[in-house]
Amino acid sequence: MAKKLVDILEEKGMSLNLQYGGTAPAELTDREIKKEPTPRNKKLRDIYFQTLSSTTCEFTYWYNRKFKEMDGDVIEIRRAAALKNAFVHSTPVIFPGEKLVGGKAPYYRGSFPYPWLSEGFFMAKEDELYQAALAAGKASADEVSTFGAGGGNVTKSFGNVVSISGKYGIRKEEVPVLTKLAREWVNKSVDDVGHKYEQLVPEYGIKENVMRSVICMFDSGYTLPQGREVINYYYPLNYGYDRLIEMCEEGKARVAGRPDGDGVAGMDRLYFYEAAKLVLEGIQAWYLNYAKEAKRLASVTADPAQKAEFEEIADCMEWIAHKQPRTFREALQMTWMIHVGVLQEDSISGMSPGRVGQVLYPWFEQDIEAGRITEAEVLDLLESHRVKMTCIDCFASMGVVAGVLSSNTFNNLTMGGLTRDGQSAANRLEMLIIEAGITCQTTNPTLSIMYDEKLPEEFLLKAIECEKAGTGYPAWMNNRGGMEFLMKQYGPEGMTLEDARAIAIGGCLETSPCVWKELTLNDKKYWIPGGAGQPTSVGVHFISNPKVLEMVLTNGYDARTGLQVLPPHNKKLETYEELVGQFKAYYEIVVDCLATTNNIQHDIWRKHNMCIYNSLLKPDCLERGQHIGNLGYRFNATFNVESCGTCNQINSLAAMKKLVYDEKKYTLAEMLDALKNNFGFKTAAQVGSFSLEAQEKRDDDTGKYDEIHADCLRAPKHGNNDPLVDPILKDYEEWFCDMCRKYESLYGKPMYACQISVSTHGAQGASTGATPDGRLAGTTFADASMSAYPGTDRNGAYALFESACCWDHSQSQNSQMNLKIHPNAVRGIEGAKKLLDLTRSYMRRGGYHLQFNIVDSKVLKDAQQHPENYRDLLVRVAGFTQYWVEIGKPIQDEIVARTEYEGV
Amino acid sequence: MTKLNHTDCRNYIPIDVAKGMCHAHGDKIILADGDTCPQFEALPKCKFCKNFTDVDDKGIGCCEGFKVKDWTYADLKAVTCEHFVK
Numbered sequence: 001m002a003k004k005l006v007d008i009l010e011e012k013g014m015s016l017n018l019q020y021g022g023t024a025p026a027e028l029t030d031r032e033i034k035k036e037p038t039p040r041n042k043k044l045r046d047i048y049f050q051t052l053s054s055t056t057c058e059f060t061y062w063y064n065r066k067f068k069e070m071d072g073d074v075i076e077i078r079r080a081a082a083l084k085n086a087f088v089h090s091t092p093v094i095f096p097g098e099k100l101v102g103g104k105a106p107y108y109r110g111s112f113p114y115p116w117l118s119e120g121f122f123m124a125k126e127d128e129l130y131q132a133a134l135a136a137g138k139a140s141a142d143e144v145s146t147f148g149a150g151g152g153n154v155t156k157s158f159g160n161v162v163s164i165s166g167k168y169g170i171r172k173e174e175v176p177v178l179t180k181l182a183r184e185w186v187n188k189s190v191d192d193v194g195h196k197y198e199q200l201v202p203e204y205g206i207k208e209n210v211m212r213s214v215i216c217m218f219d220s221g222y223t224l225p226q227g228r229e230v231i232n233y234y235y236p237l238n239y240g241y242d243r244l245i246e247m248c249e250e251g252k253a254r255v256a257g258r259p260d261g262d263g264v265a266g267m268d269r270l271y272f273y274e275a276a277k278l279v280l281e282g283i284q285a286w287y288l289n290y291a292k293e294a295k296r297l298a299s300v301t302a303d304p305a306q307k308a309e310f311e312e313i314a315d316c317m318e319w320i321a322h323k324q325p326r327t328f329r330e331a332l333q334m335t336w337m338i339h340v341g342v343l344q345e346d347s348i349s350g351m352s353p354g355r356v357g358q359v360l361y362p363w364f365e366q367d368i369e370a371g372r373i374t375e376a377e378v379l380d381l382l383e384s385h386r387v388k389m390t391c392i393d394c395f396a397s398m399g400v401v402a403g404v405l406s407s408n409t410f411n412n413l414t415m416g417g418l419t420r421d422g423q424s425a426a427n428r429l430e431m432l433i434i435e436a437g438i439t440c441q442t443t444n445p446t447l448s449i450m451y452d453e454k455l456p457e458e459f460l461l462k463a464i465e466c467e468k469a470g471t472g473y474p475a476w477m478n479n480r481g482g483m484e485f486l487m488k489q490y491g492p493e494g495m496t497l498e499d500a501r502a503i504a505i506g507g508c509l510e511t512s513p514c515v516w517k518e519l520t521l522n523d524k525k526y527w528i529p530g531g532a533g534q535p536t537s538v539g540v541h542f543i544s545n546p547k548v549l550e551m552v553l554t555n556g557y558d559a560r561t562g563l564q565v566l567p568p569h570n571k572k573l574e575t576y577e578e579l580v581g582q583f584k585a586y587y588e589i590v591v592d593c594l595a596t597t598n599n600i601q602h603d604i605w606r607k608h609n610m611c612i613y614n615s616l617l618k619p620d621c622l623e624r625g626q627h628i629g630n631l632g633y634r635f636n637a638t639f640n641v642e643s644c645g646t647c648n649q650i651n652s653l654a655a656m657k658k659l660v661y662d663e664k665k666y667t668l669a670e671m672l673d674a675l676k677n678n679f680g681f682k683t684a685a686q687v688g689s690f691s692l693e694a695q696e697k698r699d700d701d702t703g704k705y706d707e708i709h710a711d712c713l714r715a716p717k718h719g720n721n722d723p724l725v726d727p728i729l730k731d732y733e734e735w736f737c738d739m740c741r742k743y744e745s746l747y748g749k750p751m752y753a754c755q756i757s758v759s760t761h762g763a764q765g766a767s768t769g770a771t772p773d774g775r776l777a778g779t780t781f782a783d784a785s786m787s788a789y790p791g792t793d794r795n796g797a798y799a800l801f802e803s804a805c806c807w808d809h810s811q812s813q814n815s816q817m818n819l820k821i822h823p824n825a826v827r828g829i830e831g832a833k834k835l836l837d838l839t840r841s842y843m844r845r846g847g848y849h850l851q852f853n854i855v856d857s858k859v860l861k862d863a864q865q866h867p868e869n870y871r872d873l874l875v876r877v878a879g880f881t882q883y884w885v886e887i888g889k890p891i892q893d894e895i896v897a898r899t900e901y902e903g904v
Numbered sequence: 905m906t907k908l909n910h911t912d913c914r915n916y917i918p919i920d921v922a923k924g925m926c927h928a929h930g931d932k933i934i935l936a937d938g939d940t941c942p943q944f945e946a947l948p949k950c951k952f953c954k955n956f957t958d959v960d961d962k963g964i965g966c967c968e969g970f971k972v973k974d975w976t977y978a979d980l981k982a983v984t985c986e987h988f989v990k
Contacts, residue, residue, distance in 0.1 A: 052920040091981045096931045108919045169921040176962035177977045
């Protein structure tokens, strides 16, 4: 039997201890806080647990049909008419028991393809899909009853259901439709047209190799062209749709034929207003179709209580199709429909509701004061909202949905922070939002707190209670640090301190520019925050830092693919400075080729596929008469450079510095030989596990690399307040944050650093060989950007914080730190206060983001063995909470391995 | 025409590609491909529409209901279609 690393280390007296601060009890420990949703929402959530991720071509079909019919028209109008046609013809489905209605497709957890963005991955699968459809008919439909492991992922075809990308199910009869639609977009999609022109970039050849070697994870221009941004609900909430259509008509009359001094885009305003009007009419019809369906259901329902609920839904939908909402329920329903409407428009993940507890506060306050609603009723609606948000699926390729998103859609709800005039913005509705997050534990909306010293203790302790429920939310973000970043990045576009106070998180932990707008409800005025910037899911995404270092050590050659990825540097790397210098030089080559090629993809997107609905919602498109592509948004400098694997890169540089350059215990050649041979181990894929401790020696291994491997593992590691390692991190961060600003987005704005891993540390770890820190080939990188590598933070959380904060986090859009804590360590009110103190200390030290998994690692191991018992188990990955069963094994292994703190 | 199933019925509320609720039977969860019952009421779909012609063996045919004709498919729901004719 092959020897495992964990056994080898035991023999050497250097156990890989994945616990810190004590020893966890032998028995499984459950989470301390446990509450249940209302029976209504429990039933709705239980349906979700049984629901398969399902896709249909309905929206796609109606969009495509009108788009073809409008051939030759102005592109904005053509796209708007197509969207309108799709909204008008979407089938409304209402599930009995729902109070909030509406969805992305006529399924509980539905989605649909966007071949106008990218059709390639359906076409590549065409034969396979069709053959699967034919073959699957022979199988028994009873198989569906055994479908469970993997949550709602349709990992294989069965009965009349065909699996696409191992994730979505589509009815067999729709497969020919999917391929027919895809064929009609060949050479016309954003993907295809963008690809045609990106090849004109001189450095395109390098870019292609960078993608093949997975130094970069994905192109952003046609995969997820929008998202990781904060939506803005203000205009429909304040004006209602009838008035917005009037405003479009007024805009048309004002600008038709008048460039008003703008000879490039002035004339485009007419087309934008007309396009906005068309989309708004489609949205109204879509709402009204739900009203009709509710009335129909009421007419065929005998149960008087259910009948009354359908009638209430009809009344609500009819009203908000035209007017400003009258009640909290109507306002919540409207925000949900706006949210789904935007998600219909594009392939999007990370469309975040933002500070919705502050947006909806006017209705909450007035309804409570008037006795129109109770807090219990509000809580019931908020729980329903959670179930609805969790049903959002994003249709994209497997590499994106599985490799990056772990099937999540990152609808991040932000709380706390400051008001426009600098006071605590936390309110009673946000307390109820947190309570709903405890009682109805679901993945979305994930919750974030903008931590500020002005926030009241009661609010902070409520958030801690939620943490202890083991939900993995809320995340803690540094309000002041985030505002500093915004002022630096968007100051040139006119951002003021007041604007910066409207800050919210888009996606996982992407600091996003927002503004305040004045809302009037029953003659009372309120300032509400909302998104005012472009997506931050765009730019250069994600660069594998350890893989770039690997390129330095291999002279630009990737052994896995056999490609000379980067131009050979032909340097001897005789000094540490030369090594680091080459790392930076290679990194800049990678960023440069990705920035230029992605700029072209996004340019095609903005010309062919610009958003209309999302544009009209965000300041200042309606005022300016310009959509996103013409810089209608208030803030446009949102493109970024995302990194992955920072911790392993820093640890590897530290090991190289100590072992090769400072102490000279090994020559560079000896180190390279050990890395090339994976220190005598099998690859992670061969072992079938992606955590370090489970790795096994090759059968033919002679022990030749044991000593160097032990030294690499023993070399100083990030997270220990170490004088060798921390300066390496500081140097890297200062260079990285500065370097990103040298690159320009297609909008002529400087890019910036974004340091989150999402799930890419699994896929990018899988494609990277052994690293000088002792990590073995194919194993998952450390999560996030500031987290320590599992088992290597041996001086406690405060030492980890010191290391993480050795640089100025406000230079970057974010940084990311995840901690795993055993439930016993934070038990009781004393434990809650300790956890809050821990959080505060990181925020006060200048850390940007902190997130907890309050879970017993043994529970996770048991869940890997018995997933059928853990359908509702939530864990924090890296910026988002996900159901355990929907996460791929590389990430599961990494979460199991994270250091578990037994005390704080 | 292929054999009808629950997805062709107005009382069926689709949860996902494999199952849904039957509103005529107390919103009980049923498999999509099960046999229809006496309370079956046809859901408006292209395959039940007079404007749907020239259907091929994959269920794709022509929609003649709109001013501009185009292809469509048998199982497209037509609940919201202004030109659906039973």
